[in-house]
Amino acid sequence: MSKKSFILSIILFVFSLFLLDRLLNEFLEKGLNQYYGIGESNEIALIGHSHLMLGLNKLQIEDTLKKGVSKYTREGVNVSDRLVMIKQLLKKNTNLKTVIYGVDAWTFTGEGLSDNSYKLFYPFLDDPIIDDYVYNNSERVEYISKKYLKSSRYNEQLISGAMRGYLKNWTNLKYGIVDTLKLMKTIENQTYRKINNNSDNIRVLEETLSLLRENNINVILLNLPTIDKLTTIQKEDFNNTFRIFKNLTNDQVEFVDFQEPWSHRYDLFFDPIHLNPKGQSLITEKLIEYLKFNDNE
Amino acid sequence: MLFNSWEFICLFSITCVVYFNIPQKYRATLLLVSSYIFYISWRWDFALVMLAVSLINYYSGLKINHSKTLKKKQYYLWFALVSSLIPLLYLKYANFFIVNINNVSKVFGASSSFSTLDVILPVGISFFTFQALSYSLDVFYGKTKVEKNVINFTVFVAFFPQLVAGPIERSSNLLKQFRDKHSFDRLNFIDGCKLFIWGLFKKVVIADRLAIYVNRIYDDPDLYNGPTLALATVFFAIQIYCDFSGYSDMAIGTAKILGFDLKQNFNLPYFSRSIVDFWKRWHISLSSWFSDYLYKPLGGNRVNYHRWLFNILIVFIVSGFWHGASWTFIIWGLLHGIYYFLENWGDAFLKLINQSKIKTYYFYKVFKTVLVFFSVCYAWVFFRASNITEAFTISYKLFFDWNGYLYLGASSVTFILCLILIALLFFVQVLQSKGIVSLNFSSSKVHPILQLLWYVSLLLAISLLGISSNSFIYFQF
Numbered sequence: 001m002s003k004k005s006f007i008l009s010i011i012l013f014v015f016s017l018f019l020l021d022r023l024l025n026e027f028l029e030k031g032l033n034q035y036y037g038i039g040e041s042n043e044i045a046l047i048g049h050s051h052l053m054l055g056l057n058k059l060q061i062e063d064t065l066k067k068g069v070s071k072y073t074r075e076g077v078n079v080s081d082r083l084v085m086i087k088q089l090l091k092k093n094t095n096l097k098t099v100i101y102g103v104d105a106w107t108f109t110g111e112g113l114s115d116n117s118y119k120l121f122y123p124f125l126d127d128p129i130i131d132d133y134v135y136n137n138s139e140r141v142e143y144i145s146k147k148y149l150k151s152s153r154y155n156e157q158l159i160s161g162a163m164r165g166y167l168k169n170w171t172n173l174k175y176g177i178v179d180t181l182k183l184m185k186t187i188e189n190q191t192y193r194k195i196n197n198n199s200d201n202i203r204v205l206e207e208t209l210s211l212l213r214e215n216n217i218n219v220i221l222l223n224l225p226t227i228d229k230l231t232t233i234q235k236e237d238f239n240n241t242f243r244i245f246k247n248l249t250n251d252q253v254e255f256v257d258f259q260e261p262w263s264h265r266y267d268l269f270f271d272p273i274h275l276n277p278k279g280q281s282l283i284t285e286k287l288i289e290y291l292k293f294n295d296n297e
Numbered sequence: 298m299l300f301n302s303w304e305f306i307c308l309f310s311i312t313c314v315v316y317f318n319i320p321q322k323y324r325a326t327l328l329l330v331s332s333y334i335f336y337i338s339w340r341w342d343f344a345l346v347m348l349a350v351s352l353i354n355y356y357s358g359l360k361i362n363h364s365k366t367l368k369k370k371q372y373y374l375w376f377a378l379v380s381s382l383i384p385l386l387y388l389k390y391a392n393f394f395i396v397n398i399n400n401v402s403k404v405f406g407a408s409s410s411f412s413t414l415d416v417i418l419p420v421g422i423s424f425f426t427f428q429a430l431s432y433s434l435d436v437f438y439g440k441t442k443v444e445k446n447v448i449n450f451t452v453f454v455a456f457f458p459q460l461v462a463g464p465i466e467r468s469s470n471l472l473k474q475f476r477d478k479h480s481f482d483r484l485n486f487i488d489g490c491k492l493f494i495w496g497l498f499k500k501v502v503i504a505d506r507l508a509i510y511v512n513r514i515y516d517d518p519d520l521y522n523g524p525t526l527a528l529a530t531v532f533f534a535i536q537i538y539c540d541f542s543g544y545s546d547m548a549i550g551t552a553k554i555l556g557f558d559l560k561q562n563f564n565l566p567y568f569s570r571s572i573v574d575f576w577k578r579w580h581i582s583l584s585s586w587f588s589d590y591l592y593k594p595l596g597g598n599r600v601n602y603h604r605w606l607f608n609i610l611i612v613f614i615v616s617g618f619w620h621g622a623s624w625t626f627i628i629w630g631l632l633h634g635i636y637y638f639l640e641n642w643g644d645a646f647l648k649l650i651n652q653s654k655i656k657t658y659y660f661y662k663v664f665k666t667v668l669v670f671f672s673v674c675y676a677w678v679f680f681r682a683s684n685i686t687e688a689f690t691i692s693y694k695l696f697f698d699w700n701g702y703l704y705l706g707a708s709s710v711t712f713i714l715c716l717i718l719i720a721l722l723f724f725v726q727v728l729q730s731k732g733i734v735s736l737n738f739s740s741s742k743v744h745p746i747l748q749l750l751w752y753v754s755l756l757l758a759i760s761l762l763g764i765s766s767n768s769f770i771y772f773q774f
Contacts, residue, residue, distance in 0.1 A: 006483040009749070016753045024757060141303050152760040159761070160710040
């Protein structure tokens with residue numbers, strides 16, 4: 001092989017790699033944006049983690065209220081991640097009027113959610129807000145590789161999300177009924193997730209609400225039910241957390257609590273925290289009723 | 298330091314650039330320094346063990362060569378064998394023997410027991426010990442020339458591309474290559490990169506993804522039924538192949554870029570039509586090591602029938618024991634020995650009834666390929682299980698517990714992807730077996746542009762779907 005053809009081959013290889021890398025990123029990012037409803041003219045946004053993801057049916061809300069809904073929910077996102085998600089939406093969803101922000105008794109508990117949840121934002125690294133966030137949380141080598149080799153920002157779950165975005169498939173369903181015996185064992189062994197309110201996390205939520213207020217966005221702090229056994233064992237901490245949510249309300253921020261009367265309806269739960277399809281449908285219906293009622297008022 | 302790490306890419310790139318730009322006399326030293334940096338990244342004291350084994354065999358080689366009498370040569374050979382195997386036996390097998398002595402003592406009513414040792418097994422100790430020993434044995438049998446340059450010899454033992462998981466090289470192939478002058482060769486560079494990319498794809502995209510399912514099932518086999526355990530076992534068969542052959546490909550590719558030719562270690566083993574054939578295609582460097590240094594010295598097949606059976610069994614049991622200090626590995630080896638005999642007796646029976654021609658039928662070839670694959674898969678149960686009780690529990694469930702549903706893993710997307718990747722691997726291997734696609738530097742019939750797109754796609758798949766695991770399965774050996 002001559003030197004010339006060797007160099008040409010290398011150039012062609014590197015060029016093809018970067019070209020396909022960029023094309024793949026464009027394709028997947030567009031699909032993900034569609035899946036999460038980023039950059040769309042939706043009036044409502046659902047922000048939260050898997051609790052809200054499995055708890056609400058976006059299409060059911062859209063069909064009934066005739067309003068577009070962005071369901072931007074990611075597994076394991078903490079309050080800091082959600083602040084970034086909201087900043088991202090505020091920049092791209094110019095028609096946004098209401099944010100339904102998922103809360104629960106563990107919203108201010110640092111432990112238990114993913115410590116490296118910043119990795120969830122890799123696909124949106126071209127957005128300066130996300131870029132800053134990832135830069136501040138990741139290691140340099142990791143950051144540089146994700147920044148310049150764009151296909152490395154994805155994994156099979158994100159690819160699946162992108163494909164679902166193109167296919168307009170927004171169902172998030174987990175079938176089955178909670179195993180209460182297993183839960184009782186967890187409670188006996190004290191291996192359940194403890195409520196441990198962290199003042200930094202409270203401050204981040206306050207900052208989030210101020211930002212939304214500045215942008216004239218109404219906020220609903222929505223608590224979806226979790227199983228009663230899990231909250232009664234730490235009743236005092238549970239009440240304290242809910243008192244904080246109530247204190248955060250004002251003319252633009254409401255706290256909607258769906259804990260009761262469903263927390264003892266085990267047939268609605270997939271696991272102690274997440275709702276199954278039956279629970280999802282029921283709670284979505286209740287939220288729609290609430291939103292309709294508020295609209296009329 | 299793993300092949301799929303930025304640290305390795307930096308080390309290799311610097312080594313490569315410096316290697317081709319310094320005089321020949323410094324090159325072995327450079328490779329030695331790089332190899333020890335590579336190895337020290339695990340633990341510095343492990344490197345001392347490797348250095349000691351290297352120096353013992355270097356010294357023994359010189360002494361065997363200088364000795365005039367056979368007795369003296371034998372003395373130095375035994376010195377090399379014993380002193381090289383002491384670290385391996387102590388660090389890898391001491392606890393196995395202590396536990397088993399304690400168990401036997403308990404049976405005979407002993408009240409006290411020996412306490413186990415708190416030792417950590419150096420990465421790749423079985424590989425570099427066997428590689429170093431092969432040199433002393435080859436010098437003794439006159440198969441290789443003695444190496445007088447200590448740098449060349451120590452880099453032969455520590456050569457970083459194949460240091461921790463093989464292929465186990467022979468001095469007759471590799472040692473002389475450190476004396477040769479290698480110039481940067483563009484074709485070597487391209488071929489090496491291609492093989493490295495394919496190996497990396499097999500490791501981080503296929504093996505590490507299958508490992509998610511396999512680990513979940515094998516970590517708690519009591520929870521799963523026969524079909525699920527069967528699927529996990531088949532997945533493990535693919536996982537261990539992609540993990541180990543992926544490492545070998547990366548090792549051979551890396552060495553090729555530097556101008557070194559390492560031995561082929563895998564040759565489409567799951568397309569084998571017999572157990573004999575399987576062992577000629579799986580971990581070839583280890584099989585040939587045992588064949589040359591254990592089977593043949595025991596008499597090979599030039600002995601009476603019963604002695605031959607014994608020789609075969611010993612080789613398979615020692616091979617299992619080489620992999621790990623556990624009864625599970627011994628049974629794994631033993632199972633392969635039994636397969637070997639059954640196959641041999643089956644062939645003898647066909648001959649007896651004058652039906653040997655059946656072996657040429659297409660149907661029979663397919664049947665044998667499938668039979669060999671599933672037999673090997675069943676043996677993997679013992680290789681993968683944490684202990685002997687667990688292995689037998691899995692075996693029982695595989696045959697008798699077929700109630701309930703097949704568990705497909707936590708994510709259906711991951712499961713579907715696993716199936717697609719296995720199908721892709723199978724497809725590529727069919728093309729390799731037909732000589733359409735390159736296998737270990739053989740020529741490819743695919744158009745260069747398509748080849749370029751294929752390797753670009755592999756890199757993108759690695760980037761998109763690669764999972765970073767902390768190790769390779771064979772590092773533990």
